[in-house]
Amino acid sequence: MSWVQIARKDFADASRSMMLWILSALMILLVAGISSIPHLLHTPGQGPAPGFDEALSFLFTVVVTMISIIGLVVGYQAIVGERESGSIRFLLGLPNSRLDVIIGKVLGRAAVVAVPTVIGFVVGGIVIAILYDGFDVVTYVSLLAFSVLIGLVYVALAVGVSASVSTRAKAVAGVLGIYIVTDWLWWAVPMAIYWLLERELPGTTDLPTWYLFVERLGIWEPLAVISGTLVDIAGVETVPPADRLAGDVPFYLEPWFAWVFVAAWILVPLAIGYYRFNRTILS
Amino acid sequence: MTAIQTSGLARRFGDVVAVESLDLHVRDGEAYGFLGPNGAGKSTTINMLLGFTPPSSGSGTVLGYDIEDESLAIRQSIGVLPEDFGMYERLTARKHVQFAIDTKGATDDPDDLLSRVGLSDAADRKAGGFSTGMKQRVALAMALVGEPELLILDEPSSGIDPNGAREMRAIIQEELDRGATVFFSSHIMEQVEAICDRVGIMSGGRLVAEDSIDALKDQFDDESRLILTVDAVPDGIVSRLEPVDGVLDVRVDGTDIVTSVSNSRSKAVVINAVEDAGGVIADITAEDHSLDDLFAAFTTGDGATRGDARASRAEAALEEVDA
Known part of the structure; x- marks a missing residue:
């Protein structure tokens, strides 16, 4: 149970380092700033004034991308940083198991992302409520909850890598590599497999089931599906599998099953990290 | 009871034998000096006792707990001053000690411990700016948390001035008087002479002598x-x-x-x-x-x-x- 102490210490460390406050300022700026752009671009008298929905769809992509990057930056040093500085000798000289260390680190760092996110959304929410008509609390809180989830997923990925490697440089390379491949470039993976099999590029409909399955293995795809069910704003929803598949939609492509993929994205990197960290020789 | 006992404990790193078939025997309540030049295998041995490094072969117990299977119980009962540690640079001296107290579920007052190691004035300062000697004092205060039955101190006086070394010896003596066992490593013989009942001397990964200083001198x-x-x-x-x-x-x-x-x-x-x-x-x-x-x-x-x-x-x- 000592992971509670590790999480607390880690959070205290982050708040001492100003990181927490810099991130909070960044999140306020982000939420308030990005969501006010539609209002600023609108010329009064020309067309209808943008509402709450426009503000949020404008905000959505930027804020989730930023939080995913923040999650990776906050997480990648979590364990390897202590290995390099030598403070891990305190951590493991005290009665902490290596599993305690990983759990404590994930929760501590996830809180370092979550707290500024909440602060940013609260302050940004006031700005949005002033600038736009039709403020919907449920939608707004759902977007906040989704943002916190994103933070947790990317922190877990980064901590998993951090537990697996011996130097900060390797952690940066690992986190960046995984991020670029499984997040930004993942759409190309099913496409490439399709091309290898069929010698032609896939269309947008009549796709084989495996195509959507491979697509969903990426880190962002299942999160996008979940965001579509959580946040009811234009521009967030994804094309339903039924419209893209040749046959029936299997259970694992239904929206609820996206949670399983997301849970796997949290647990698998941590499990690999734990496996490797547990076998690490500290000498 | 035996505080530390190893039998045939060994650790190889590839072709390099860091510790070779070590039979260590530290009695309850004694001050044991673990001596040897740098690279003799002292740190590897301590790393094995603490669960940092698994042994290649052999076994060992600390306070009766198996070093591989019951490492948590060991670390709950002992106090460790590790070698080559790094501080949490942004946390204060007090937070460091508080962290050890919270982790062990102990009830010590961090200020009492900091005053014992002579750091009362620096309790609220961030450890990032500390000198080596001050860091060593914080680490000692952390090791003292929870009145451990056994203190494992790895090169405790490194980076400490002669005055600090004297204070450290006084603290070690207090711990011994309380009934604790003290196991500490050093590459300098003089440091152990004043305190230790017995010494073990490591060289080339082996324990080449284990006896009282007087007996060795004879x-x-x-x-x-x-x-x-x-x-x-x-x-x-x-x-x-x-x-x-x-x-x-x-x-x-x-x-x-x-x-x-x-x-x-x-x-x-x-x-x-x-x-x-x-x-x-x-x-x-x-x-x-x-x-x-x-x-x-x-x-x-x-x-x-x-x-x-x-x-x-x-x-x-x-x-x-x-x-």
Whole structure:
């Protein structure tokens, strides 16, 4: 149970380092700033004034991308940083198991992302409520909850890598590599497999089931599906599998099953990290 | 009860044998000095005791707990001052100690512990700006949390000034008086002499001696060193002195003839022999072996035989003469 102490210490460390406050300022700026752009671009008298929905769809992509990057930056040093500085000798000289260390680190760092996110959304929410008509609390809180989830997923990925490697440089390379491949470039993976099999590029409909399955293995795809069910704003929803598949939609492509993929994205990197960290020789 | 016991404990890193078949025996309540030069295997041994490094073979217990299967129970019951540790630079000294208290579920007052190690004034300062000695004090305060039955202190006085080392010895003595066992490693013999009941000397991954300091000294008591400074070293003096009864070792360094003799009577024989060979003696220095010589005797060369050790000891003596 000592992971509670590790999480607390880690959070205290982050708040001492100003990181927490810099991130909070960044999140306020982000939420308030990005969501006010539609209002600023609108010329009064020309067309209808943008509402709450426009503000949020404008905000959505930027804020989730930023939080995913923040999650990776906050997480990648979590364990390897202590290995390099030598403070891990305190951590493991005290009665902490290596599993305690990983759990404590994930929760501590996830809180370092979550707290500024909440602060940013609260302050940004006031700005949005002033600038736009039709403020919907449920939608707004759902977007906040989704943002916190994103933070947790990317922190877990980064901590998993951090537990697996011996130097900060390797952690940066690992986190960046995984991020670029499984997040930004993942759409190309099913496409490439399709091309290898069929010698032609896939269309947008009549796709084989495996195509959507491979697509969903990426880190962002299942999160996008979940965001579509959580946040009811234009521009967030994804094309339903039924419209893209040749046959029936299997259970694992239904929206609820996206949670399983997301849970796997949290647990698998941590499990690999734990496996490797547990076998690490500290000498 | 036995505080620390290992049997056949070994650790290899690839082809390198860091610790070879170690049988360590630390009694309850004693102060045990774990000695050896850097690279002798002390840290690897401690890392195995703490669960940082799994043994390649052999086994060990700390306070009766298995070092591999019950590492958490060990670390709950002991206090550790690790080697080469790093601080949480942004946390204060007090937060460091508080973290140890919280983790162990202890009830100590962090300020009491910081005052014991002489850091009351710096309790609210971030550890990032601390000197090595201050960091060492914080780490000691963390090790003292929860009145541990056993303290494992890895090179506790490194980076500490003589005054700090004295304070550290006083704290160790207090812990011993409380009934704790203290196991501490050092590469400097003098540091352990004042405190330790027994010492174990590591060399080349093996425990080459384990005994009380007095008992170890006894082995060398009769031996002493004779240094003759001459105007010119006579030719062939080494081969002339070596057969002399009671002479263990002869070396020439510049105009010094350095001999190790096993009894005082041999000294006169050596002096006569040098004069007979035509050497004009300008100065005579005779001294008993110091603790450092004793230490060097066990740890230089491969430490396996005393014959080897003697040669190295003489070498160490030469270095002193040079200085």
